[in-house]
Amino acid sequence: MTSARRDASRAHRHPEAGFSLVEVMAALVILAIAMTAVFATFISQQKSFTVQSRVAEMQQNLRQAVEYMSRDIRLSGYGIPDNVVIPNNVIAAGVTSIRSLYAKDNTTGPDQIYILYMFDMDANQPPAVNTTAMTGTGSVNVDNTTGFLPAGGELVLVTDGTTSDLFQTTLVAGGVLTFGAGAYNTGHTKLYGVGPPPSTVAKARFVRYFIDSTTDPAHPTLMVDRMGGAAAQPLADDIEDMQLTYAIDTSSPADGVVDVWTSNPATPSQIRQVRLQFVARTRLPEAGWAETRPALGNHPGGGTADGYRRRIYDVVIDVRNSGV
Numbered sequence: 001m002t003s004a005r006r007d008a009s010r011a012h013r014h015p016e017a018g019f020s021l022v023e024v025m026a027a028l029v030i031l032a033i034a035m036t037a038v039f040a041t042f043i044s045q046q047k048s049f050t051v052q053s054r055v056a057e058m059q060q061n062l063r064q065a066v067e068y069m070s071r072d073i074r075l076s077g078y079g080i081p082d083n084v085v086i087p088n089n090v091i092a093a094g095v096t097s098i099r100s101l102y103a104k105d106n107t108t109g110p111d112q113i114y115i116l117y118m119f120d121m122d123a124n125q126p127p128a129v130n131t132t133a134m135t136g137t138g139s140v141n142v143d144n145t146t147g148f149l150p151a152g153g154e155l156v157l158v159t160d161g162t163t164s165d166l167f168q169t170t171l172v173a174g175g176v177l178t179f180g181a182g183a184y185n186t187g188h189t190k191l192y193g194v195g196p197p198p199s200t201v202a203k204a205r206f207v208r209y210f211i212d213s214t215t216d217p218a219h220p221t222l223m224v225d226r227m228g229g230a231a232a233q234p235l236a237d238d239i240e241d242m243q244l245t246y247a248i249d250t251s252s253p254a255d256g257v258v259d260v261w262t263s264n265p266a267t268p269s270q271i272r273q274v275r276l277q278f279v280a281r282t283r284l285p286e287a288g289w290a291e292t293r294p295a296l297g298n299h300p301g302g303g304t305a306d307g308y309r310r311r312i313y314d315v316v317i318d319v320r321n322s323g324v
Contacts, residue, residue: 072115100319105298208225211223274319
């Protein structure tokens with residue numbers, strides 16, 4: 001066999017394996033297209049997950065805000081038969097008493113609301129009964145001091161079912177609540193005795209709800225101020241606006257039927273319902289999203305378009321104890 005035939009025979013028995021340049025390039029193009037599709041899907045799903053997480057967080061903030069405020073609005077005025085004395089300028093200049101609600105309307109920003117009621121439904125902070133006659137300020141002996149802080153500083157309602165008054169403890173010891181020097185402990189003239197029925201002494205829930213948009217402008221926060229001197233506490237993050245409208249029964253005598261809705265009620269005892277509206281926004285802006293704050297209540301919308309997503313929550317709450 002010649003040399004050429006032997007070489008041809010070996011080549012036939014052992015062909016050289018491999019791909020042509022065209023095949024390699026085609027494979028790379030197909031792989032690049034597939035990877036691009038996979039990456040695009042991943043980016044889209046990641047963005048969707050991020051958006052949904054932020055929206056869920058925003059909705060949770062809304063639910064928390066509504067839950068707390070709805071409870072307090074429903075209970076406003078509970079356990080208080082008449083107006084109680086408060087220090088001037090605590091709510092507003094010239095306002096020296098409150099029984100249930102006090103509205104502060106704002107057409108250029110979020111509204112505020114003050115709420116007062118007797119807090120006697122917590123087993124850890126039960127009401128007490130006074131055991132000695134009490135005149136004005138000073139101190140009162142009670143059958144127990146369970147739930148009261150020894151150092152004082154808590155707002156307390158004293159009522160005999162016909163009249164009532166608001167004090168602030170300065171010391172709790174030996175079954176005695178002491179009302180020493182302080183703005184809440186002046187101007188009282190009501191007399192409480194121990195005859196039947198004895199007067200009730202219980203903690204007061206006196207709170208103000210407002211939106212703080214100055215401490216951290218990027219994250220406006222719904223705040224609750226317990227009105228006893230302690231610093232206001234955050235309740236729900238990224239609540240951009242709060243508007244309140246009040247259903248009024250103007251009939252005389254009251255018939256329980258709503259006659260008019262107003263943002264600035266002159267007579268709190270006529271309030272039968274409160275419409276509570278919130279605008280919440282996501283914690284962080286989203287690239288490519290443009291939206292402005294919507295109008296709410298009597299507060300016009302506007303502002304610079306930004307990347308925040310927003311939700312409106314609108315609920316009407318019955319007020320059970322505002323009437324006299």
